[in-house]
Amino acid sequence: MVDAAVRPQAASGASNAPRIDIDRVNELLLGTWADTRREAREMIKDSAFWRKDELGKDEHRERVLSQLHLLVENRAVHRAFPKRFGGEENNGANIAGFEELVAADPSLQIKSGVQWGLFGSAILQLGTAEHHEKWLPGVMDLSIPGAFAMTEIGHGSDVAAVGTTATYDPETEEFVIHTPFRGATKEYLGNAALHGIAATVFAQLITNGVNHGVHCFYVPLRGEDGNDLPGVGREDDGLKGGLNGIDNGRLSFDHVRVPRTNLLNKYGDVAVDGTYTSSIDSPGRRFFTMLGTLVQGRVSLDGAASWASALGLKIAITYATQRRQFDGADGQEVVLLDYGKHQRRLLPRLATTYAQIFAHDEFLQKFDGVFSGRTDTPDDREDLETLAAALKPLSTWHALDTLQEAREACGGAGFMFENRFVGLRADLDIYVTFEGDNNVLLQLVGKRLLTDYAKQFQGKDAAALAKLVAAQAAGKVFHGAGLRQLGQAVADLGSTARSVENGLREEQQHELLAGRVQQMVADIAGRLRPAGKDKVLGEQLFNENQSELIEAARAHGELLQWEAFTDAVRTIEDPDTKQVLTWLRDLFGLQLIEKHLAWHLINGRLSMQRAAAVSSYIDRLCRRLRPHALDLVDAFGYEQEHLRAPIASGIEQQRQDEARAYYAELAASGSAPVSEKALRAKQREERDEAKRA
Structure with missing residues (x-):
């Protein structure tokens, strides 16, 4: 935090302005799981979690993998998992803790989300006790790093239309996982290029000649010898526009066989003879129920993007209350935030960030209620899906806009990588299209609004x-x-x-x-x-x-x-x-x-x-x-170990104080040079006086 002694005052009347209760506002912002957020922030004060900007892609990837192991050591990944495996069954706290990792390195936040929030959650939410016993311990301790293979190069947000097939062979009691064409290649998958040894693969389940729609399968990728298994194709996506600490890649399958029991069968099962059964009769409702169990990715993106905006604004506004530019009426250079345009650039975005953080906490409470089982009804799940689709687009778009405006508001200093804006904006760029393209998500919300509107006409007479x-x-x-x-x-x-x-x-x-x-x-x-x-x-x-x-x-x-x-x-x-x-x-x-x-x-x-x-x-x-x-x-509660931006460290205030002290001392010494403008003004006065005389 900036020391109170150098806290600048605003223009007229600011010295008498009331002060807000920063601690109370901080409690409000940190929300329902404030203690978890503080624990996470305390943990990432350790420089071992920080992004090293000078690292290349390969070194960055290995550093982030090592950080995942540090998360395991700090028991920061267990909160959502069952108590019988050492977890806490605290879904809201789990998301809150992971969101805070964005301040350390967004690559760490997303890669941990892939491992425990997507790959691990697919097993937990779509599998049954047998799957939990077999794989969750390895997922939790990172001995089974995995990929979440849903997205295909030919079908991004349209998951129902994925081309990958899982055809049941009753003679061997196996599913045959196959990529029938290039567009069905699983793409942009975290952990797929290097580190993943297994994947949860979404494919069209076909048995006895009937396609029962998209289901999820646990598919090993690599054998104990460290080599990819026969039929598994793996490619590296290479350098990306951001998040280069994550080994994104693509996976394809050439008639890869997995046991029948590798179907994560909570919502649909196939018997030995190939008979399909499901507790949900409607294929459409079954599909949306399965996808709904994985909504936490959108929840965490909404929160992480909101807090990334907060981080950027903390840096930019701190700098704007210290940096001076152009002489004011009193002859002193004006603090940037005293300019009306600068206020217009940053303060409305600050207001939006507050709104998003408060909305996110309510959203997270809804998520926790559904996933804990306290409020787990079809209507609650539908509401949760709609909330996710409504809020994630707004917060992720806002983060890009805010980080860009904050960067510009800090001039050349904002363009320096060390001051965080450039790296944060590059890393968060992909947030607007993964876990659902923002426009597609808002279209889902729009359809729900139309459905709710139509309901008011049902059952009414003329x-x-x-x-x-x-x-x-x-x-x-x-x-x-x-x-x-x-x-x-x-x-x-x-x-x-x-x-x-x-x-x-x-x-x-x-x-x-x-x-x-x-x-x-x-x-x-x-x-x-x-x-x-x-x-x-x-x-x-x-x-x-x-x-x-x-x-x-x-x-x-x-x-x-x-x-x-x-x-x-x-x-x-x-x-x-x-x-x-x-x-x-x-x-x-x-x-x-x-x-x-x-x-x-x-x-x-x-x-x-x-x-x-x-x-x-x-x-x-x-x-x-x-x-x-x-x-x-x-009130956001960030400390210097979270900011790690020199322009928000107080160094700018020191520079400004040094400059003002220098000019004051120079003026007091009587040896300060006279400006040409002042000299000419004095000469004009002397000439005018001479004429009058």
């Missing part, structure tokens, strides 16, 4: 339907006429600033954000309705409305984040802290409204006067929050 339609039509006329309370003239409250502030507080923000989602979904549903049961027309209409559906899903995710932020604010008792976090929440909400001002105007949700004043109110909020910026990033 009179009730007419009433619903009339209400919709009335609402559109009302909005279109600009007659809502939010469309009132600004003059009625005496000043534009006060009118905007009073008219865009919590209740109105929620009304605008929620109303936008509701109307977008209703409009899309109306445009899709003419298709009826005509699949061709339905596909055409869906495609025509796809972009807007994804935008509606994004708006839904933003609404969830705003609501989570508001829930957090309501738990705060200290009035100063509550006030500052309310301003920060308002900044988050209003920037969302500003981003979609055109929509709000077109749909009559805001008057022209009020819409025009939104941006100026955002600037006003930024000025209010400026004195609290350093406290707000200090």
Whole structure:
């Protein structure tokens, strides 16, 4: 943390500004599993976990593998596994702990996620007791490093259409795993290029001539002699745009045989004679149930991306409160964060990061409830899937945007690898497309919103339907006429600033954000309705409305984040802290409204006067929050061992203090050179005086 003695004050009035309770806000941000997060952060203070920027690809890979062994030694990988194997059966704590590894090295976070969150979790969640006894101990202690072989080069997010086959041979009681064409090659798999000795392979299960859809199989890749088994093809993906501490590769299978019992058969089994049985009759529901058990990858990406944004903002805002540039009115150089544009660049992104962290904790609670069995119903699992698909895209896109803006806000210093932005952004780039491409995920959310919208019409008679339609039509006329309370003239409250502030507080923000989602979904549903049961027309209409559906899903995710932020604010008792976090929440909400001002105007949700004043109110909020910026990033709880960025270490403050002391001493000595500009001004004054004389 930056020493209080060098904590800069903002412009006018900052010296009297209240201070937030940093410890209380830190507790809120660390969330339900705060103790686990602190344990993880304490562990990664050890430099053995830190990324070494000077390492090449091969050395980086081996270092990360060694770090996985350190995680085992520190018992940092056992939390989600059964107690009978030495685990804790604490799913929420498990994800919270792994997310924190992003501050050490994102390659470490992702490679550990592959080993224990994907490969190990597939065995745990899709297998049965026999599989657990046989393989989980080796997964946990890393004697069985493995790959998660789901993605194919020809079918990324479309898992149901994978080309790999697993055909049952009743004569040998084996499944034959086969890659029938190049597009069915398993691709981009962590641990596949070098370290994996087994894989959980997703393939079309075929028995007795019937394809029962995608199932998961445990497939050994390497024999005890260290060589790949016959029929296993392995290639190295080589250098990537980031995460080069992970040995990503591709796997193919040429009629590789595995025992019948290597089918992870919790949701579907094949008897000795080839008969298929499942406790879930519907193939579609069975498929989504199996994939739903692996949602934790998206959960952890949402959290890790949010905390990576926090890390970048802590560095950038610390630097911005120390670095000075250009003379101000008092003749002193101005601190960067005292410039309105700099505040606009960083503080709204800080507000979004807070919103995402609060939303993530609620998301993680939902995940823990489902995976612990406390709230494990089909509806809860569907809600969890929808939450994952809504939040992961927003947080991962935000991380890239924030790290880039933070990098630019730090100028040339931000471009130096040692100051973290460049490496973090490169590593997090892939987060927006793995564990589900963001746009595909939001499309899933959009479809769920349409389904929920349609449910309100089910079972209603003609009179009730007419009433619903009339209400919709009335609402559109009302909005279109600009007659809502939010469309009132600004003059009625005496000043534009006060009118905007009073008219865009919590209740109105929620009304605008929620109303936008509701109307977008209703409009899309109306445009899709003419298709009826005509699949061709339905596909055409869906495609025509796809972009807007994804935008509606994004708006839904933003609404969830705003609501989570508001829930957090309501738990705060200290009035100063509550006030500052309310301003920060308002900044988050209003920037969302500003981003979609055109929509709000077109749909009559805001008057022209009020819409025009939104941006100026955002600037006003930024000025209010400026004195609290350093406290707000200090509340993330990162220490120097986590930041490891020289520009956030206090060295910039030392440089600035040294420079100011030098010029002060020089001026006091009387030997300071006179500037040409000052000299000419003095000469003009002398000439003017001579003329007057």
